[in-house]
Ligand SMILES: O=c1ccn([C@@H]2O[C@H](COP(=O)(O)OP(=O)(O)O[C@H]3O[C@@H](CO)[C@H](O)[C@H]3O)[C@@H](O)[C@H]2O)c(=O)[nH]1
């Protein structure tokens with residue numbers, strides 16, 4: 001295959017353990033370019049918008065595709081917890097998957113190259129990130145000590161070198177950065193051309209803006225907390241789907257003792273969404289984030305919440321109690337969080353009557 005590094009391409013780690021979830025309201029043509037790396041994996045496509053549109057899946061891919069009619073049929077009255085006309089609909093794919101790991105990617109993201117010109121195998125890098133521990137209790141100044149060619153630096157306590165299990169791997173983007181609408185408006189031509197060859201653990205107690213564009217996680221450990229909220233048509237807010245999921249999942253990871261990494265792998269984000277449209281979708285979120293972030297920063301989950309699902313139910317109560325004073329929308333969101341967990345548990349009954357518990 002001209003122009004491709006065949007050795008890297010044939011490496012399809014854990015192909016039986018990974019589902020790729022793609023939300024789309026456009027087309028899946030981007031999968032043509034990804035074929036060398038992604039063809040080995042099963043796709044779960046969540047088609048947003050008009051369900052009567054027939055979407056073409058490029059030849060050779062193994063996939064299941066769900067449109068709004070399918071979501072309504074499968075979830076019944078609880079289908080209302082899945083966003084419509086917002087990329088947050090992707091979380092339906094997390095719920096129906098049965099795999100250990102999820103990789104989710106947007107339909108305008110393409111294979112990027114590292115500075116040596118080699119195509120980046122995104123899944124291989126995410127799996128490396130997820131299958132090696134995180135270090136949330138003390139920062140390693142050479143970043144991820146579990147990468148080849150590096151280690152813990154002098155002064156790193158030996159008692160902390162075991163690290164903790166990694167639950168989330170947050171990948172980054174070259175070309176179009178994940179900016180909010182005001183930043184897009186003032187910097188319309190800004191492009192990210194800086195490839196930073198680093199993976200690092202986000203420290204315990206620190207929140208971050210999680211982007212859903214290039215994201216992998218351990219569904220068994222943290223799946224129920226990866227709810228992308230109630231956004232889009234019929235709601236006062238859009239485009240905060242991944243932010244909500246990121247804040248919630250991080251506090252749940254911190255509570256349960258799991259780690260979150262950010263950095264490699266990169267994808268090439270090709271399409272700048274319209275900043276004026278985005279501003280309309282985002283403007284409430286831009287205000288509300290000033291309350292949502294302190295809410296997540298200050299909350300404390302109880303000892304009884306020892307699984308992601310239990311933590312999430314507790315978070316729903318807290319959302320209702322604390323954020324409804326910001327806007328009545330949060331009561332609706334809190335109810336949707338409960339519906340999400342109920343639907344999750346129905347589709348994912350605990351194995352041997354047990355949920356995955358914190359260490
Ligand atoms: O109504 C919709 C809109 C979009 N989608 C699908 O969601 C992803 C991301 O959409 P898009 O590329 O338009 O958004 P960006 O601004 O570039 O991306 C960031 O915004 C986030 C917030 O939603 C998103 O996670 C970020 O990556 C595409 O696959 C669209 O097809 C949709 O399903 N429904």
Ligand SMILES: [Mn+2]
Nearest residue numbers: 106108271273
């Ligand atoms: Mn995009």
